[in-house]
């Protein structure tokens with residue numbers, strides 16, 4: 001049975017848009033037979049990396065910081081797929097960045113020149129073969145994911161794992177509605193999770209559905225600006 005570890009970096013945890021999008025994706029993976037463990041970076045309360053290179057130069061593969069990462073490391077070593085789930089917070093929530101920094105003990109500094117840059121690789125005992133990004137953002141365009149997408153892609157290259165793709169849900173607030181389009185997106189999220197586990201890939205066609213516009217850019221922008229006007233007027237009165 002393939003093991004999946006999913007980390008949700010949202011400050012809103014279970015109540016956030018990212019959780020809303022991640023849930024059907026995880027359902028699909030479970031339906032395909034994966035065992036999935038979900039963690040919230042905020043709840044793990046991960047301390048920042050102290051940059052002493054203890055995990056590289058003193059005790060390779062071990063982190064000296066005694067916190068919840070010590071519980072997570074063995075689970076990460078056993079997982080075949082790592083899902084990094086995060087909202088765009090120009091670019092990452094602090095808790096998620098802390099957690100990513102603390103993944104250093106999983107890879108070793110036997111440096112290689114790969115894909116145009118100096119890169120490391122996971123320790124032999126780390127099973128993760130695929131890294132997936134699941135992300136939500138508040139504004140309308142896919143372009144808002146540029147930096148976060150790059151972070152996930154570069155991380156996968158740095159550890160010599162396959163970047164298996166990204167589930168990206170822009171104007172994610174609208175996922176709280178229950179129209180036909182929202183249902184199509186939710187169904188596609190479930191199907192993408194299923195295919196990832198069964199076939200090892202996330203079909204482009206399905207990813208287009210998960211990221212499809214729910215309303216026009218102009219309509220969305222206008223509604224956000226109207227909401228803000230109401231807040232300002234209330235503040236004045």
Ligand SMILES: Cc1cc2nc3c(=O)[nH]c(=O)nc-3n(C[C@H](O)[C@H](O)[C@H](O)COP(=O)(O)O)c2cc1C
Nearest residue numbers: 010016017018087088089090136137138139144172
């Ligand atoms: C500090 C902060 C920065 C954000 N920056 C962006 C941004 O640059 N682009 C964007 O589209 N959305 C941005 N957002 C909106 C979130 O990405 C969006 O609401 C997301 O779906 C929140 O997910 P969550 O509810 O799981 O936290 C930002 C939100 C916060 C709190």
